[in-house]
Amino acid sequence: MNQDQYFENIVTINGGSGVIVNSLTSDYSYIYTAKHVICIDNEDIHSDLLPIRDLIVRDYNNEPIEILEILVNSSNSLDIAILRTSKQINSDVVISRKIISSSEKVRFCGYPGRSRDAPVILNRYRNHSYEFDVKYTEHIKLKTSMNIEFSWIVGMSGGGVFTDGDGVVLRAIETKYSGSKNEYDGCVVAVNINKFDDIIHHINESRSEKLSIVLPVELQSFQTLENLAFKFSDGWDQPALLNSIRKLLICIGQTKVTAIGITPITVKEELEHILECEFYENFEVNEPKYWAAFFELIVISVMVDEPETFDKTYLSNILNKRRIIYINSNKTWQKHLLSILDNEYINHDENGFFIVKTNSPSQRVKYNSGAISHMYINQVTNSGDDYNIDNVQNNKNLKKTLIDLDALNNKCIYDQQEELESFNIVTGSEHIKDKIKSNYSKYLII
The missing domain is CATH 2.40.10.120 (Thrombin, subunit H)
Structure with missing residues (x-):
């Protein structure tokens, strides 16, 4: 030493x-x-x-x-x-x-x-x-x-x-x-x-000109956040294949963000005007779990969009139509529904998506409808340890689509295990990527 x-x-x-x-x-x-x-x-x-x-x-x-x-x-x-x-x-x-x-x-x-x-x-x-x-x-x-x-x-x-x-x-x-x-x-x-x-947050509560925050080491690189990304629950008949699919998804993100040197810090510095919320001080954007969810959004978007060029302009376009929200709370994100639905986010397409990551993935959302894309939510009830969204229905006139990230991943990966297991991860990796892309495209294409 x-x-x-x-x-x-x-x-x-x-x-x-x-x-x-x-x-x-x-x-x-x-x-x-x-x-x-x-x-x-x-x-x-x-x-x-x-x-x-x-x-x-x-x-x-x-x-x-x-x-x-x-x-x-x-x-x-x-x-x-x-x-x-x-x-x-x-x-x-x-x-x-x-x-x-x-x-x-x-x-x-x-x-x-x-x-x-x-x-x-x-x-x-x-x-x-x-x-x-x-x-x-x-x-x-x-x-x-x-x-x-x-x-x-x-x-x-x-x-x-x-x-x-x-x-x-x-x-x-x-x-x-x-x-x-x-x-x-x-x-x-x-x-x-x-x-x-806590000192900085406490002082910022009473200041118009905020003190600058200090980011953790985990935000120096997306690679340091990979262990937090795409965390699927156990239960597959072929857990080794599930782990290989997770590595495949992470590799897609590595290839893109590493190639142009994008880090959470550079995204925050250069796109903070998009990440900001008008109605509350969004300290969640300093959390590693927020950026792990952001990394997942990059991977999913790259698969769905297949952009010719991956750069900061493309990242900005992602945020314009797919805004990631991380709720650092022991409760699920439904507690924040009124804030999300009643307030406007900066630079967000009127037909865009809110993709929400909760801090309590064990409290899954239970949907009364098979569709998780275009949802109209008018009531949330607490039933034991789970939160049920009542009266979920497709609403083509809804300008904002609300999606739970864990539910989306489970729907597109975990719930599709029988079809994905029909491919060999070595010889059929391209087929697996095509199938995963098709699954996510159902919910994320405007």
């Missing part, structure tokens, strides 16, 4: 440390840290914050970093805070909101207090190997993989907890050592990185 891998992304903040994180703006960076580091009384996170003029923030070259704003969630008692810088600072850090789990190895990095005034050399910076110990309601405890002196921990509050491997993948921020100075057990307490999202 080369400690330089993390070194240039760690800063000193008064008596503590911090991590430089970049968001979707070139105007500024964020520094994630522990709140007590910037409190007047650093033993009490509820004490007043230091004024910005008293914050001494320095990078790895000991150069000062100007801070414009301190960001904290006043409704949350977690020991975390974000500093917003006056300009963007180079950072290799990417965010992973995957929760640190049992026995997982991580790397804790920061600047210990006793060497803070030493010359700018690598030995004033420390990184130590830790692993998960126990999870509490709002934080986790990490235990050291080797004996670490107490003096090498003091001053590292606000330091980063990274995935112990290739890449600078930030998972948590350390807030304090475990126990007292006299009873130091080598453990530290850390807060998972997703809690920092």
